[in-house]
Amino acid sequence: MNFNSHTDAVVAVAVTLVNTLTAGESRGRVYTPPAGEERSAVVARVLGMGEQGPYRLGAREADELTVVAEALRVVFESVAKGDIDTAAHGVNRLLDETDARPHLDRHDGEPWHVHFHGRGGTLAGDWAASCATGLAVVLGSELYDRLGVCTAPHCDRVYVDVSRNGTRRFCSTPCQNRVKTAAFRARNT
Ligand SMILES: [Zn+2]
Numbered sequence: 001m002n003f004n005s006h007t008d009a010v011v012a013v014a015v016t017l018v019n020t021l022t023a024g025e026s027r028g029r030v031y032t033p034p035a036g037e038e039r040s041a042v043v044a045r046v047l048g049m050g051e052q053g054p055y056r057l058g059a060r061e062a063d064e065l066t067v068v069a070e071a072l073r074v075v076f077e078s079v080a081k082g083d084i085d086t087a088a089h090g091v092n093r094l095l096d097e098t099d100a101r102p103h104l105d106r107h108d109g110e111p112w113h114v115h116f117h118g119r120g121g122t123l124a125g126d127w128a129a130s131c132a133t134g135l136a137v138v139l140g141s142e143l144y145d146r147l148g149v150c151t152a153p154h155c156d157r158v159y160v161d162v163s164r165n166g167t168r169r170f171c172s173t174p175c176q177n178r179v180k181t182a183a184f185r186a187r188n189t
Contacts, residue, residue: 010134061124
């Protein structure tokens with residue numbers, strides 16, 4: 001997709017946070033999110049922090065991101081149902097709650113670019129603000145309906161459709177294959 005590379009990256013993180021931290025079903029099985037230290041480690045990995053880095057993700061920050069992931073899920077579900085108003089109001093609420101504000105940063109030899117900072121100066125807070133902003137950019141664009149929830153049976157994982165024609169319906173290739181196989185069997189029995 002072509003919002004800009006930063007937006008694409010944070011929307012991808014939003015998808016992974018929802019799929020990692022919210023309970024439901026995944027690829028035909030019940031999905032229970034990780035807990036405790038495992039959850040902190042998984043979230044740190046999603047955010048590209050690396051486990052041995054100087055910054056360790058605490059339980060409180062993992063809690064904060066879990067709450068954000070639940071709110072992000074509602075946005076994906078609303079768009080999937082065609083209820084863009086609810087999705088937009090949800091994103092506005094998240095922008096308020098995360099105190100998202102743009103800030104120009106320059107680091108690691110990159111040119112100046114916009115980052116989004118959140119409440120408290122924590123990495124989790126900044127990511128929450130970034131994810132909310134990323135979804136705001138998507139919903140405010142012509143590609144607002146590119147957020148989705150997997151349509152395969154027993155799966156409610158979310159995705160962002162970056163295909164050119166916008167025809168994606170599944171979270172993953174395994175779900176697409178499950179549905180294809182079931183349809184094939186149905187035709188041949
Ligand atoms: Zn799926």
